[in-house]
Every structure is written in C-alpha cells, then in structure tokens.
Amino acid sequence: MKDFTTFLGLLLGLAAIVGGFVFEGGHPTSLLQVGAFLIVFGGTVSAILVQTPWPIFAEALGMLKWLLRPPGGEPQEWIEKVVEWSRVARREGLLALEMRIAGESDPFVRKGLQLLVDGIEPERIREVLGVELEVSEEHLKLCAKVWESAGGYAPTIGIIGAVLGLIHVMENLADPSQLGKGIAVAFVATVYGVYSANLIYIPLSKRLMTYIGRLILVRQMLVEGLAGIAAGDNPRLIENQMRSYLTGEEPEQEKREGK
Numbered sequence: 001m002k003d004f005t006t007f008l009g010l011l012l013g014l015a016a017i018v019g020g021f022v023f024e025g026g027h028p029t030s031l032l033q034v035g036a037f038l039i040v041f042g043g044t045v046s047a048i049l050v051q052t053p054w055p056i057f058a059e060a061l062g063m064l065k066w067l068l069r070p071p072g073g074e075p076q077e078w079i080e081k082v083v084e085w086s087r088v089a090r091r092e093g094l095l096a097l098e099m100r101i102a103g104e105s106d107p108f109v110r111k112g113l114q115l116l117v118d119g120i121e122p123e124r125i126r127e128v129l130g131v132e133l134e135v136s137e138e139h140l141k142l143c144a145k146v147w148e149s150a151g152g153y154a155p156t157i158g159i160i161g162a163v164l165g166l167i168h169v170m171e172n173l174a175d176p177s178q179l180g181k182g183i184a185v186a187f188v189a190t191v192y193g194v195y196s197a198n199l200i201y202i203p204l205s206k207r208l209m210t211y212i213g214r215l216i217l218v219r220q221m222l223v224e225g226l227a228g229i230a231a232g233d234n235p236r237l238i239e240n241q242m243r244s245y246l247t248g249e250e251p252e253q254e255k256r257e258g259k
Contacts, residue, residue: 006067006207013199017191036189039161040154040196047153052146060146063208072215079242082225085113086235094119094229108132108219112226122227129223137216144208151201158193162186221245 018028049057088096098117104110111132115125165186221242228238 033188040192043157060143072218086229122230148205151197154197155193158190161189
C-alpha cells in the first residue's frame with residue numbers, strides 16, 4: 001500500500017515556512033538563493049560522503065523508495081499466504097512447498113521456505129532466521145542513520161554559509177548595492193540548514209526507522225509461521241500465533257485451545 005504522508009508533511013512544512021514569511025511581509029523569491037543552496041546542500045552531501053562508505057550511502061539513497069511504498073508487504077497478506085502454505089504442507093508434505101520458492105521475490109522468504117523443504121527442525125529455523133534478522137536490522141539502521149547524520153551537519157554548514165555571506169558583505173561595504181545580496185545569502189543559508197535538518201533529514205531518518213521496525217516485526221511473524229509449519233501445527237493455530245505479533249497479545253481463541 002502506498003504511503004503519501006511523508007510527502008504531505010514535507011509540503012505542509014514548506015508551506016508553513018514560506019507562508020509565514022510572506023504573511024510577515026517577505027517576498028518568496030527572497031528565499032531562493034542559489035549560492036546558499038549550493039553551500040548547504042552540497043556541503044551536507046560532501047560531509048556524508050566523507051563519513052559514509054559508498055555502498056552504505058547508495059543503499060541509504062535506495063531506501064527513499066520506501067517513502068512511497070513501505071517494505072515488508074501487508075501483514076494480513078502474509079498471514080493468509082503462510083496459512084495456505086501450512087495447508088499445502090499438511091496435505092502434500094513439506095516438499096510440495098519447493099515449487100513456491102521461485103515465486104517469492106524476497107530472499108528472506110525464499111530462505112525460510114528452503115529450510116522448510118530441507119526438513120530443518122522448528123527451533124533451528126528460528127535460530128537461523130533470527131540471526132539473519134538481527135544482522136539485517138543492524139545494517140538497515142546503519143543506512144537510515146545516514147540521514148540522521150545529514151540532519152546534524154546541515155545546520156552547521158548553514159552557519160558556514162552565513163559566515164561566507166557576511167564575509168562578502170564586509171568586502172563590499174563601500175558598495176551598498178552588494179550589501180543586500182550578501183546579507184540575504186547569509187541568512188538564507190542559515191534557514192536552509194535549519195529547515196533541511198529539522199523538516200527533511202531528521203524526520204526522514206525517523207520515518208525509515210519506523211519502517212525498519214515494521215519490516216522486522218513482519219519478518220519475525222513470518223519466522224513464527226514457518227516454524228509452526230515445520231512443527232506440523234494446525235493452520236488455525238499458526239494464524240493465531242502470527243496475529244499475536246500484530247496485536248501484542250495472545251488471541252483469545254488460542255488461549256482457549258491451550259487450556
């Protein structure tokens with residue numbers, strides 16, 4: 001399911017800043033300073049490249065597509081799919097799931113199905129996939145923190161832009177026609193730095209962290225479902241166990257069955 005709230009938030013933030021500026025009597029074009037833009041955004045990207053190895057930076061850029069389509073898929077769809085797999089396994093055996101492996105695009109899901117087909121014990125499945133989940137989570141968080149770091153650099157680089165603008169002003173004190181431009185670059189650079197940090201980079205990092213948490217939760221739910229299939233559990237029990245990850249509590253039906 002597509003998620004447009006990030007873009008809505010960015011637009012509302014921009015509208016609030018520009019709208020407030022205009023309401024106070026400013027002109028929108030005063031905020032358009034190419035020099036300030038190059039200093040702040042170019043400097044921020046440069047700082048990130050110095051800090052971050054290229055593969056991590058490239059993956060952090062790739063994660064931006066999550067803003068439109070969050071990863072992991074819909075939990076309900078996965079529950080239905082795993083329950084269907086469990087029914088196939090009970091009717092035809094685990095080997096019948098082998099043909100389903102090629103149809104899955106997610107390497108994590110394919111690995112889980114392969115473990116099932118290979119007849120691996122439930123606890124071993126939880127162990128193998130659990131380790132992969134931990135490593136994947138740490139790697140994804142490392143990528144998401146690239147944007148958090150950008151939020152730390154941007155305001156400081158904005159101050160550098162302000163200082164450069166003031167240097168330009170001091171160099172042209174004898175020419176009043178140049179003073180306005182230099183002062184504008186100085187203050188707009190500060191605005192760019194603070195705005196991009198607090199309304200783009202840091203919120204972006206937090207949103208990606210939220211998606212990572214959701215992705216890991218969905219995968220933990222899948223691990224439980226796959227382990228349930230390996231143990232030969234009833235499809236309804238597997239469904240209840242998976243749904244407990246969404247509600248945070250054990251379903252009432254499962255409680256009754258366990259008594």
